Amino acid sequence: MRAADWLAAADALPVGTIRDLAPEGGLLVVAPHPDDESLGCGGALALAARAGIRTGVVVLSDGSGSHPGSRDWPAERLSALREDEARRACATLGVRADDVRFLRLPDRAVPSSGPAFEAAARTIAAAADAIGAGTLLAPFGGDPHCDHEAGAAIAAHAAALSRTAGARMRLFAYPLWAYALPADAPLSAAPPRGIGLDVTDVLEVKARAIDAHASQLGLIIADDPGGFAIPAWMRAHALSGREPFVEVAS
Incomplete structure (x- = not known):
């Protein structure tokens, strides 16, 4: 399936509510990474908090790879900054501080197998159990980013562990970097089905959460001109008023 066709179908999913x-x-x-929770799911988190639904966030990588050329912000300092930004963003979205967890896996090297993969999946399953989660929102495996691909696999394994333990876990994927694919790029994913969430009522909250990630907006780190910055198109898409969540078959 062409990327453009898959994404158009994802953007046209039937409108649903947070319930x-x-x-x-x-x-x-x-x-x-710290910021993906706000870009991909900020509206869902804000609407859930407004509806009295308990929410949680698990951040997989330490985010230290965004500015590898910075001397002022070496990996350890940058990772701490990005965690602080994520905490502020999550608080803005109504997530309790105790329900935000950081696994601090290596940025750009989140594991797709092995002991660290298993440990990450178990931690996610435990986090889901701690908040009584019935729904897990995870990165889209078709995103052209190694950490998103690995994150999708870890989340799927965590959901399976939760179901094995007796939980009724639903798994949905949120695409982010897939929107950067060329229109004709092949996308090996089933035609999307799921929910298009209308988040217009909480767009201002979502925008503030995204803006809490100031290091990723080019506002803090000045000595690495080649470092990462959230592309303008991604922020615009994140604030379009709609979040697509594609159901992942168990």
Whole structure:
């Protein structure tokens, strides 16, 4: 399937409410990096908090790879900054501080197998259990980024562990970097089905959460001109008023 066709179908998913997305239990978001929770799921988290649904976030990587050329912000300092930004963003979105977890896996090297993969999946399953999550929102495996691909696999394994333990876990994927694919790029994913969440009522909250990630907006780190910055198109898409969540078959 062409990327453009898949993404158009994802953007045209039937509109649903936060209760359609999370009909029972809490809502847990898996973010490959600090900022993905706000860009991909900020509206869902804000709407869930408004509806009295308990939410949680698990951030997989330490985010230290965004500015590898910076001397002022070496990896350890940058990682701490990015965690602080994520905490502020999550607080803005109504996530309790105790329900935000950081696995501090290496940025650009989140594991797709092995002991660290298993440990990450178990931690996510435990985080889901802690908030009674019935819905898990995870990165899209078709995103052209190694950490998103690995994060999708970890989340799927965590959901399977939760179901094995007796939980009724639903798994949805949120695409981010897939929107950067060329229109004709092949995308090996089934035609999307799921929910298009209308988040216009909480767009201002979502925008503030995204803006909490100031290091990723080019506002803090000045000595690495080649470092990462959230592309303008990504921020614009994140604030379009709609979040697509594609159901992942168990």
